[in-house]
Amino acid sequence: MSSSHVPGPGPVDPAGAAALLRQARDALVVGHVRPDADAAGSAIAIATALRRSGIDAVVSFGGPEPVPSSLSVLDPDGLVVPSADAPAAPDLLVCCDISSARRLGDLAGRLDTASVSLAIDHHVSFTPFSTHQLVDATAPATVVLVRAVLAEFGVALDPVLARALFAGLYTDTGGFRRGGADALRLAAELVDAGADPASLLRRLSGTRPFAWLAAQAEVLAAAHFEPDVAAGAGLVWATVDVATATRFRDEAVTLVGQLTATAGDGVAALLTEVAPGDWSVSLRGTGTPDLSRVATALGGGGHPGAAGFERAGTRDSLLGLLRAELASVTAGAAAPPSSRTDRS
Numbered sequence: 001m002s003s004s005h006v007p008g009p010g011p012v013d014p015a016g017a018a019a020l021l022r023q024a025r026d027a028l029v030v031g032h033v034r035p036d037a038d039a040a041g042s043a044i045a046i047a048t049a050l051r052r053s054g055i056d057a058v059v060s061f062g063g064p065e066p067v068p069s070s071l072s073v074l075d076p077d078g079l080v081v082p083s084a085d086a087p088a089a090p091d092l093l094v095c096c097d098i099s100s101a102r103r104l105g106d107l108a109g110r111l112d113t114a115s116v117s118l119a120i121d122h123h124v125s126f127t128p129f130s131t132h133q134l135v136d137a138t139a140p141a142t143v144v145l146v147r148a149v150l151a152e153f154g155v156a157l158d159p160v161l162a163r164a165l166f167a168g169l170y171t172d173t174g175g176f177r178r179g180g181a182d183a184l185r186l187a188a189e190l191v192d193a194g195a196d197p198a199s200l201l202r203r204l205s206g207t208r209p210f211a212w213l214a215a216q217a218e219v220l221a222a223a224h225f226e227p228d229v230a231a232g233a234g235l236v237w238a239t240v241d242v243a244t245a246t247r248f249r250d251e252a253v254t255l256v257g258q259l260t261a262t263a264g265d266g267v268a269a270l271l272t273e274v275a276p277g278d279w280s281v282s283l284r285g286t287g288t289p290d291l292s293r294v295a296t297a298l299g300g301g302g303h304p305g306a307a308g309f310e311r312a313g314t315r316d317s318l319l320g321l322l323r324a325e326l327a328s329v330t331a332g333a334a335a336p337p338s339s340r341t342d343r344s
C-alpha cells in the first residue's frame with residue numbers, strides 16, 4: 001500500500017513485490033517441483049490475493065503430476081492447474097520457495113515467456129533467475145515473506161489465506177521448533193484469521209493406505225547406520241525403490257522424519273529412486289554440518305538443517321558422493337575461522 005512505484009529489475013522489498021502484483025494483467029504463480037506446504041501455501045496465498053483484487057491468477061507446479069492430494073486442503077477455490085494447462089506467456093510469473101531455475105521443473109520455460117518474473121524465497125542457496133527477487137534467508141519460511149507482501153498489497157487475511165500461510169509456517173519451522181517468537185506471533189495472527197491447526201494438520205498429514213504399513217516397514221527395516229560419517233556424528237540412511245516410490249509417492253517423503261528421529265546429532269538421508277536411475281535425496285540434521293552446502297555441492301540446495309538434491313546414478317554412487325561431501329563440509333567447518341571465507 002505504501003508504494004505504487006513499480007521497481008526496476010533486481011532485489012525488491014515487500015512493498016516493491018506488492019507493486020509488481022498490483023500492475024499485473026494476469027499471473028502464473030508457481031512453487032518448486034515436488035511441492036511441500038511452504039511452496040504450495042505461498043503460491044496459493046499469492047494467487048488467492050491476486051484474484052481477490054480482480055487479477056486473473058492460477059497456481060501450478062513443474063512436476064510430478066498430480067500434486068499430493070494432501071495439499072488440496074489448501075486449495076478450496078481450485079486455483080491449482082496441471083502444468084500442461086498453465087498459461088504459456090503470463091504477464092507476471094511469481095516463483096515461490098524456489099531456490100534456482102532448475103526447481104521450476106517443467107515450467108522453467110515460463111521465465112522466458114513471462115513479461116516480469118518475481119522470486120519470493122528464503123533459501124540460503126538462492127541463485128538469481130528472475131527479473132525481480134524478494135529473498136531473505138533469515139525468514140524461517142517463504143510464507144513469512146508472502147505475509148509481508150500481502151500486507152503491502154492490502155488484502156486482508158481470511159480463512160483461505162490463513163490456512164495456506166499457517167501450513168507453510170508450521171511445516172518449514174518443524175512445528176515451531178525454529179523461527180522463534182516471531183513465527184509464533186504470526187501463527188497466532190493466522191489462527192485469529194481462521195486457520196484451525198487441529199483440522200488443518202490432520203488433513204495436511206493425510207490418510208495413509210493400509211498397504212503403506214508393510215511398505216514402510218520394509219524401507220525402515222533396511223535402514224543403515226554409519227557411525228563414522230560426518231566426523232563421528234553418524235549417518236542414518238535408507239532407500240525407497242522405484243516400485244515403492246511410484247506406488248506411495250506422497251507417503252514415502254515422510255520417512256525422512258523417522259530416520260531423523262534416530263540420527264541423534266548426526267545426519268539422516270532418504271534416497272528415493274523416483275525413476276530408474278534418477279534419485280531424489282532428502283537430508284536432515286542439526287545444521288552442523290551445514291547440509292545446504294552438502295546439497296548445493298551435489299546439485300541441489302536447501303537449509304543448514306534440511307536440504308536435498310536430485311541426481312542420476314546408482315544407490316552406491318550417490319552414497320559415495322554423499323559421504324565425501326559430508327566429510328568435506330565437516331572438515332571445512334572445523335578449519336580455523338580465518339580460512340572460512342565462503343560465509344558472510
Ligand SMILES: [Mn+2]
Pocket residue numbers: 038039097122141142172
Ligand atoms: Mn520453504
